[in-house]
Amino acid sequence: MLQDIRNQFPILGVEVHGRQLVYFDNAATTQKPLAVIEALDAYYRSGNANIHRGAHHLAAVATEAYEGVRRQVQALIGARHAHEIVFTRGTTESINLVASSFARRYFKGDGDEVIVSGMEHHSNIVPWQLAGATLRPVPFSDDGVLDLEAMERLFNGHTRLVAVCHASNTLGTVNPVADIVALAHAHGVPVLVDGAQAVSHMKVDVQALGCDFYCFSGHKMYGPMGVGVMYGREELLSEMPPYQGGGEMISEVSFERTTYNELPFKFEAGTPSVGDVIGLGKAIEFMQSVGMDALAAQEADLLAYAAERLAALPGIRFFGRAPQKTAVLSFLVGDSHPYDVGTLLDQMGIAVRTGHHCTQPVMDRYGIPGTVRASFAVYNTRAEVDTMVSALERIMPMLQ
Numbered sequence: 239m240l241q242d243i244r245n246q247f248p249i250l251g252v253e254v255h256g257r258q259l260v261y262f263d264n265a266a267t268t269q270k271p272l273a274v275i276e277a278l279d280a281y282y283r284s285g286n287a288n289i290h291r292g293a294h295h296l297a298a299v300a301t302e303a304y305e306g307v308r309r310q311v312q313a314l315i316g317a318r319h320a321h322e323i324v325f326t327r328g329t330t331e332s333i334n335l336v337a338s339s340f341a342r343r344y345f346k347g348d349g350d351e352v353i354v355s356g357m358e359h360h361s362n363i364v365p366w367q368l369a370g371a372t373l374r375p376v377p378f379s380d381d382g383v384l385d386l387e388a389m390e391r392l393f394n395g396h397t398r399l400v401a402v403c404h405a406s407n408t409l410g411t412v413n414p415v416a417d418i419v420a421l422a423h424a425h426g427v428p429v430l431v432d433g434a435q436a437v438s439h440m441k442v443d444v445q446a447l448g449c450d451f452y453c454f455s456g457h458k459m460y461g462p463m464g465v466g467v468m469y470g471r472e473e474l475l476s477e478m479p480p481y482q483g484g485g486e487m488i489s490e491v492s493f494e495r496t497t498y499n500e501l502p503f504k505f506e507a508g509t510p511s512v513g514d515v516i517g518l519g520k521a522i523e524f525m526q527s528v529g530m531d532a533l534a535a536q537e538a539d540l541l542a543y544a545a546e547r548l549a550a551l552p553g554i555r556f557f558g559r560a561p562q563k564t565a566v567l568s569f570l571v572g573d574s575h576p577y578d579v580g581t582l583l584d585q586m587g588i589a590v591r592t593g594h595h596c597t598q599p600v601m602d603r604y605g606i607p608g609t610v611r612a613s614f615a616v617y618n619t620r621a622e623v624d625t626m627v628s629a630l631e632r633i634m635p636m637l638q
């Protein structure tokens with residue numbers, strides 16, 4: 239079964255520095271299965287056309303394929319309507335879209351506040367600052383668990399939104415989104431969820447979670463780069479102004495006045511990345527062919543195994559030990575700099591990420607410059623974990 243999955247990922251056969259690649263940088267981007275690669279190839283070989291506009295065969299086929307993926311995404315995350323799914327370039331653009339548009343509609347300019355978790359990616363911090371909000375971060379424990387009682391105390395008459403990650407890219411913590419939504423809604427405040435690190439690891443049901451916005455990237459879920467999703471509840475999206483102006487998002491344009499297209503097109507100005515959206519559809523089919531439960535079980539096994547093996551090494555310090563975690567292990571080796579560890583592992587063909595992972599406030603929280611992060615996907619194996627552990631054993635004397 240696992241070998242069948244691995245066979246679908248040609249890149250896993252690549253050698254790096256003369257060694258078989260061990261790819262543990264899946265939180266940055268996952269590798270792509272053949273079905274996705276071939277769909278992109280087929281689209282540009284025989285299906286390329288702009289969508290929604292041309293009255294010709296290829297345009298009609300491309301439009302149908304593109305809209306079909308919108309329905310696939312709707313089903314994947316349990317949205318009530320397909321028109322609540324907006325295609326973007328990725329999580330970053332999705333959050334910027336909401337921040338810009340939501341702020342124009344709902345901010346009052348009297349000291350607007352957005353509650354965020356203390357473990358947010360910069361993509362869920364900076365757009366709110368650009369929109370003029372003051373951020374109120376929710377603290378978290380040493381283990382990486384959010385303090386919901388402290389969160390409760392942050393709500394006040396200026397709170398316009400809660401913006402939290404479903405899963406932390408640095409700590410792996412899976413936040414209790416349904417509880418956070420219940421808390422926020424009790425204060426009449428909507429919730430945006432950054433799902434960049436969740437959608438490829440667990441079943442997501444936006445209606446069950448109750449969230450108002452849910453944002454994610456295709457490239458972190460086995461799909462192509464250049465495509466992402468912004469889910470928003472119809473009631474809010476229909477009240478919000480467009481993010482960008484251009485083709486497709488209009489109903490009528492004159493030099494005096496423009497009226498806007500209906501949802502979701504109001505938020506999709508210009509030519510979208512059609513081939514990438516089609517590739518995203520294949521990525522969803524890949525995840526569904528494995529099954530989200532099987533996928534989560536495989537990753538949980540890897541996480542537990544890797545945590546146990548690494549913990550047996552001298553001087554390993556973990557960051558992020560929440561009971562609910564995705565398959566992310568952030569650690570330091572003694573007092574050595576994470577970059578040195580990452581470089582030495584790379585020399586042995588092992589790809590991990592080092593640094594602050596675009597979560598500088600998390601690094602400040604622990605008083606460290608960065609971590610080494612190994613993040614797993616469904617195609618990773620225990621044998622690969624063993625390879626990393628052996629490599630760490632070899633490099634440790636060089637680091638001290």
Ligand code: C6P
Pocket residue numbers: 265266267328329330331359361362403405406407408432434435455591595596
């Ligand atoms: N995290 C990582 O290595 P984009 O770049 O738009 O696809 O995703 C941004 C983003 C937003 N939120 C979270 C929780 C994320 O993890 C990321 C991307 C990568 O951890 C690159 S910094």
